[in-house]
Amino acid sequence: MNQLELQIETTAADLPGEAQFQTWIDAALADQDKEFEVVIRLVDEEESAQLNQEYRGKSGPTNVLSFEFEVPDGIPLNLLGDLVICAPLVAKEALEQHKPIEHHWAHLVIHGVLHLRGYDHLDETEADEMEAKEINILKQLNIPNPYQE
Numbered sequence: 280m281n282q283l284e285l286q287i288e289t290t291a292a293d294l295p296g297e298a299q300f301q302t303w304i305d306a307a308l309a310d311q312d313k314e315f316e317v318v319i320r321l322v323d324e325e326e327s328a329q330l331n332q333e334y335r336g337k338s339g340p341t342n343v344l345s346f347e348f349e350v351p352d353g354i355p356l357n358l359l360g361d362l363v364i365c366a367p368l369v370a371k372e373a374l375e376q377h378k379p380i381e382h383h384w385a386h387l388v389i390h391g392v393l394h395l396r397g398y399d400h401l402d403e404t405e406a407d408e409m410e411a412k413e414i415n416i417l418k419q420l421n422i423p424n425p426y427q428e
Contacts, residue, residue, distance in 0.1 A: 281308050282316040282357075289321045291366035295384050303385050306416050307392035308359075315359040317392060327365035340365045342372060343387045345394035362391040378425070382417075386425045389416050 283301050287294065304317050322330075327340035334344065347360040364387060373383035393409055400406035414424045 281305055281314045284316065284318040286318065286320040288326065289323045289366040291321070291323065291370065293370075293380070294321060294366060295381065299381070299384070300388060302420070303388040304392055306420055307389045307396075309416075309419075313357060315357045317359050317395065318361040319388070320361060320363045321366045322363055324365060324367055327363065327368065330363055340368050342368050343391045345391045347395050347397070359392070360395040362388065362395070364388070364391070382422045382425070385420060385422055386413065386417060389413055 280301070281304050283297065283304055285297050285300055300319055304319075308315055324340040327344070328338065330344055331337050331339065331341045334346075335341075342365055344363040345360060346363070348358045350356045350358065369383055369387060370380055373380040376383070390409075390413055393412060398405070398409040398412065400409050410426055414426070417423070417425065
């Protein structure tokens, strides 16, 4: 099983449990030959906005930030990286998008882990590949395609 370090730095209520986060991480890493460690930090809008400005040059909070960890040569460490998820924004987006909050949490965790694995959506080809992978992983969890209206 992959390792999860869960850091809760939010006042938001009704957060998924550690076992749920573990399920989503394991699903996003199921096709890997080795196990990884992922840190998930749940934050409020203020910390999300600060990190979004500092690392992406964008103002305001964002739903998920991914920080890939590059292991130095010769160091036996399986840390994949950190995800910072803005809990109040996840709840707001789920409500606005008329989807179960648990489904939105699952999507964002899987999306973030795929970023840690090197997937991106900077151009249409990359976006299509990443979205197809997300849709497939979510389908295995009985969660519908998040990109369908």
